[in-house]
Amino acid sequence: DQQVKQNSPSLSVQEGRISILNCDYTNSMFDYFLWYKKYPAEGPTFLISISSIKDKNEDGRFTVFLNKSAKHLSLHIVPSQPGDSAVYFCAASDTGGGADGLTFGKGTHLIIQP
Amino acid sequence: KAGVTQTPRYLIKTRGQQVTLSCSPISGHRSVSWYQQTPGQGLQFLFEYFSETQRNKGNFPGRFSGRQFSNSRSEMNVSTLELGDSALYLCASSLGTSGRYHEQYFGPGTRLTVT
Numbered sequence: 401d402q403q404v405k406q407n408s409p410s411l412s413v414q415e416g417r418i419s420i421l422n423c424d425y426t427n428s429m430f431d432y433f434l435w436y437k438k439y440p441a442e443g444p445t446f447l448i449s450i451s452s453i454k455d456k457n458e459d460g461r462f463t464v465f466l467n468k469s470a471k472h473l474s475l476h477i478v479p480s481q482p483g484d485s486a487v488y489f490c491a492a493s494d495t496g497g498g499a500d501g502l503t504f505g506k507g508t509h510l511i512i513q514p
Numbered sequence: 515k516a517g518v519t520q521t522p523r524y525l526i527k528t529r530g531q532q533v534t535l536s537c538s539p540i541s542g543h544r545s546v547s548w549y550q551q552t553p554g555q556g557l558q559f560l561f562e563y564f565s566e567t568q569r570n571k572g573n574f575p576g577r578f579s580g581r582q583f584s585n586s587r588s589e590m591n592v593s594t595l596e597l598g599d600s601a602l603y604l605c606a607s608s609l610g611t612s613g614r615y616h617e618q619y620f621g622p623g624t625r626l627t628v629t
Contacts, residue, residue, distance in 0.1 A: 436620075441622065442622055443606070443620030444557075444604070445620065446618065501572065503559065504549075504556055504557035504559075507557075
């Protein structure tokens with residue numbers, strides 16, 4: 401059973417527009433969420449995180465929104481740039497004692513078109 | 515500050531063999547986690563070591579094992595390799611235990627191909 405789901409395997413967005421990547425989770429014990437970005441032949445790099453006590457966290461062009469009642473989070477990138485083309489992974493953690501480390505979604509391949 | 519390094523970067527093995535992968539964390543980091551990335555399953559957590567002790571373990575068979583040394587370097591071992599073990603194996607280090615508000619820093623991974 402996949403506890404973190406990224407239902408869009410790929411997303412194509414025009415340069416300068418907003419990119420919205422979505423993530424859903426099923427485990428109500430998750431209380432910390434992260435987004436990672438991955439280029440080919442490299443490991444994922446941390447982008448932004450959010451704790452369940454917040455509903456929004458912003459860092460430059462990146463904003464993560466958390467809707468706990470819907471068990472849904474999204475990553476907004478504004479404006480989108482060509483260098484943003486990568487695979488984005490959503491990850492979740494139960495910091496209260498979960499034994500499974502970080503649980504990742506399968507990723508969304510974001511393609512920024514010029 | 516040097517990043518997380520993994521060796522080797524690429525590896526080809528045959529079914530039934532065993533393999534050992536190595537990970538050197540960022541200096542000062544005491545937690546090392548291992549993940550398997552495959553196209554079908556995405557990133558899956560294997561295990562985490564903190565101060566030479568296995569703290570967490572994912573849902574993988576006992577053929578997958580690991581250890582951590584006093585200098586925080588970690589190795590993972592896969593015995594009796596199967597074709598399905600072909601994957602990118604990623605190591606990540608962090609200051610504290612993963613998921614406890616410390617972001618993990620990933621290495622570039624070891625690409626294992628089992629033939």
